[in-house]
Amino acid sequence: MTGSLQIKNGKFYAVIRFKDSNNKPKQKWISTGYDVKNNKRKAEQKLQDILFELENPGEEAAQEAEPSVVTDEAYQPEASGNPCGTLLWEYVEKWMKVSRQRDRLEENTYQGYESICNKHIIPYFKSKKTLVEDINPDMLQEFIDYERVNGNNKKGKSELSRTSLKRIKIVLGLVCKEARRDGLITSNPTEFITLPKSVKRDVTYYNEKQLKTLFECIRDEDIYPIIYVTVLYGLRRSEALGLKWDSVDFENKTVTIKHTVVRFSDVIEKDRTKTASSYRTYPLPDEIEQIFLQQREKEKLGRKTYGELYEENDYIFKWDYGRMYNPDFITRKFSKLLKANDLPHIRFHDLRHSCASLLISKGFTLKDIQEWLGHADIETTANIYAHLDQERKNKIMASISF
Numbered sequence: 001m002t003g004s005l006q007i008k009n010g011k012f013y014a015v016i017r018f019k020d021s022n023n024k025p026k027q028k029w030i031s032t033g034y035d036v037k038n039n040k041r042k043a044e045q046k047l048q049d050i051l052f053e054l055e056n057p058g059e060e061a062a063q064e065a066e067p068s069v070v071t072d073e074a075y076q077p078e079a080s081g082n083p084c085g086t087l088l089w090e091y092v093e094k095w096m097k098v099s100r101q102r103d104r105l106e107e108n109t110y111q112g113y114e115s116i117c118n119k120h121i122i123p124y125f126k127s128k129k130t131l132v133e134d135i136n137p138d139m140l141q142e143f144i145d146y147e148r149v150n151g152n153n154k155k156g157k158s159e160l161s162r163t164s165l166k167r168i169k170i171v172l173g174l175v176c177k178e179a180r181r182d183g184l185i186t187s188n189p190t191e192f193i194t195l196p197k198s199v200k201r202d203v204t205y206y207n208e209k210q211l212k213t214l215f216e217c218i219r220d221e222d223i224y225p226i227i228y229v230t231v232l233y234g235l236r237r238s239e240a241l242g243l244k245w246d247s248v249d250f251e252n253k254t255v256t257i258k259h260t261v262v263r264f265s266d267v268i269e270k271d272r273t274k275t276a277s278s279y280r281t282y283p284l285p286d287e288i289e290q291i292f293l294q295q296r297e298k299e300k301l302g303r304k305t306y307g308e309l310y311e312e313n314d315y316i317f318k319w320d321y322g323r324m325y326n327p328d329f330i331t332r333k334f335s336k337l338l339k340a341n342d343l344p345h346i347r348f349h350d351l352r353h354s355c356a357s358l359l360i361s362k363g364f365t366l367k368d369i370q371e372w373l374g375h376a377d378i379e380t381t382a383n384i385y386a387h388l389d390q391e392r393k394n395k396i397m398a399s400i401s402f
Contacts, residue, residue: 003051004183005043010036012043014050015183017133025133027085085131086184089122095175116171120147132184137192140172144193162198169193203384204346205353208361217341223333225291226317226325227351233282234355234373237327237348238262244314248292253284257374261315261327278374292316356385 001018006029014030032046096117100110124143144165151160151168160168173190180188206214211231218224230240235257242259249256257280284292295316302320303310311322318324334348346354356369364372370381 001051001055003047005032005040005047006182007036012036012039012046014043014047016050016054018054025085027133085133087126088130088132088135089126091132091179091184092117092121092125092175095178098178112167113171113174116168120151120168121172121175132179135176135185135189137189140189140193144169144195148196162196165195169195203353204350205357206344206346206350207354208358210344211354211358214338214341214343217343218337221337223317223325223330223337225295226330227334229288229291230348230351231355231358232288233257234352234359236260236278236352237330239278241315241317241325241327241330243316245296245316246314248284248316250284250289250292253289254281255284255288256281261324278376280371280374353384356381360385 001016003014003016006013006015008029012032012034014032016028016030018026018028020026030050032043032050034043034046096110096114099113121143124146130139147168148160148165151164169190172193173188176185176188176190179185215224215228218227226240229235229243230237233255238260239257241261242257243255244259247256247258248254257278298320299318299322302322306321309321313322313324315324331348335345337343338345352373356373359369359372366381366385367378369375369385370378373381375381
């Protein structure tokens with residue numbers, strides 16, 4: 001028999017777990033009579049007293065088969081209505097609400113976790129009617145294996161990538177950590193989940209010739225400036241969209257990456273970069289300076305044209321009427337431009353890879369690329385781009401070969 005304290009309606013309850021005569025797990029909620037505020041120690045002592053009384057019954061209590069006589073009959077769990085435990089899917093919903101209320105997570109992180117819960121975790125365990133108290137490594141592994149095969153709802157696809165499964169595992173781990181803290185489970189079973197082996201994806205990119213062709217084809221497009229700047233600096237999409245006027249120092253000829261714009265269910269602006277190493281400063285060449293000056297003139301024209309309808313903000317790349325670009329729009333527009341001009345398909349993020357390829361072809365080292373792209377460590381750079389360095393290695397071999 002074990003017990004823990006739980007909070008309900010501002011009061012402490014003792015949650016007693018035991019097995020009935022058929023060896024089935026049971027759970028009883030017993031009121032301690034104490035309010036939450038300033039009474040935790042008293043409630044803990046009351047819990048110990050309840051456990052002692054149940055484990056050492058008097059003559060009258062000994063005749064009872066189960067400790068139901070001490071159950072607080074006025075209490076019924078509001079969420080599941082299940083007196084024998086807490087439904088996992090309901091607990092996940094509660095965890096999401098608590099995480100938002102406590103400001104534990106950044107908004108974009110919360111939205112990502114919320115999406116995982118609503119699309120994967122909640123539907124699966126709701127159909128199974130799984131209790132938090134019953135979860136174990138085998139059960140969670142079965143869930144991960146199911147999601148791997150059936151979890152992708154994109155048209156023509158069903159399998160989830162290892163990266164997606166890893167994110168699901170992370171969220172499950174956080175939920176289980178909370179459940180352990182609440183005394184519903186004694187350990188975190190997610191540490192035993194095995195993910196499929198990662199399949200290394202070949203990096204796609206444009207070489208220098210293809211980049212020049214791209215720029216020639218899209219020079220008159222609205223998003224040409226953001227594409228050009230993205231390639232030259234090797235920016236992430238969030239960093240390119242996050243460029244503000246305070247990022248540009250025209251006097252000292254520098255551009256500093258310090259803001260980002262990301263999207264999940266909403267577009268989110270952040271006044272900091274992905275990591276500390278992502279905060280970096282670049283030179284401002286004349287060609288990029290001219291692009292920024294043209295964007296400033298475009299901004300002035302937009303204010304004049306739209307008047308009160310113009311949406312004021314400090315972002316450099318945006319619509320004529322001032323509204324910031326939606327990150328998904330940039331991705332879709334880029335893909336359409338490639339198709340319209342019969343250019344090989346690459347993702348918008350592959351423009352960043354194209355920058356790395358260009359640097360390697362010019363003889364720069366992986367250390368140079370790490371600093372230019374703002375990777376946290378050189379291992380990340382090597383894992384992504386080491387194979388692109390083969391041409392330089394061939395030249396080295398040719399120079400020392402006998």
